[in-house]
Amino acid sequence: MNNFSGIGRIATDAKVGNGVLSSLLAIKRIYKSNDNQTADFIPITLFQRQAENFNRLTSKGDKIGIDGSIKTSKYADENGEVHYGWAVTVNHFYLISSKPHNGASPKLSDATLNILNSQLVSASKQAKVSDDELPF
Incomplete structure (x- = not known):
């Protein structure tokens, strides 16, 4: 099973x-590590319409939740050295809060609220899977 869920701020x-969007999600650690890091920075990727919605609805500093899966990659640079990478491919994102802009709370339009509502309905339908529908 390859599932990732996290809550953090867009870094x-x-x-x-x-049609591809990439960013970093800063997720606070529950402890302070020996290297004094207080957060992990998770690379995230979104595609097509999901990328368009993410770009339109979010900005740096917003707190979001994501569900997705980890995808790995492998490539060779110009010297032939092989590099490995990874990112979370986001299936769903959830707006939790945003930083106020110029001291005012941002207002969501009716169209934005409709998009968010349809995302929540879709996510809740996907979460409701009976035992008979499981492949194993």
């Missing part, structure tokens, strides 16, 4: 191109 401005 970088989104990089968008060819």
Whole structure:
């Protein structure tokens, strides 16, 4: 099973191109490590419409929840050295809070609320799977 769920803040401005969005999600650690790190930075990737919605609805500093799966990659650089990478491919994202802009709380439009509502309905339908529907 390859599932990832996390809650954190968007740590970088989104990089968008060819229907792909990538960013980093900062997730606070529950302890302070020996290297004084207080957060882990998780690379996230979204595709097509999900990427468009994420780019339109979120910004750096917003607190979000994500569900997805870990995808690994392998590539060779110009010197032939092999590099490995990974990122969480986001299936669903959930807006938890945003930082106020200019001291005012951002207002969500009716269209945005409809999109969020449909995402929640879709996620709840996917979460309701009977034992008969499981492949094992």
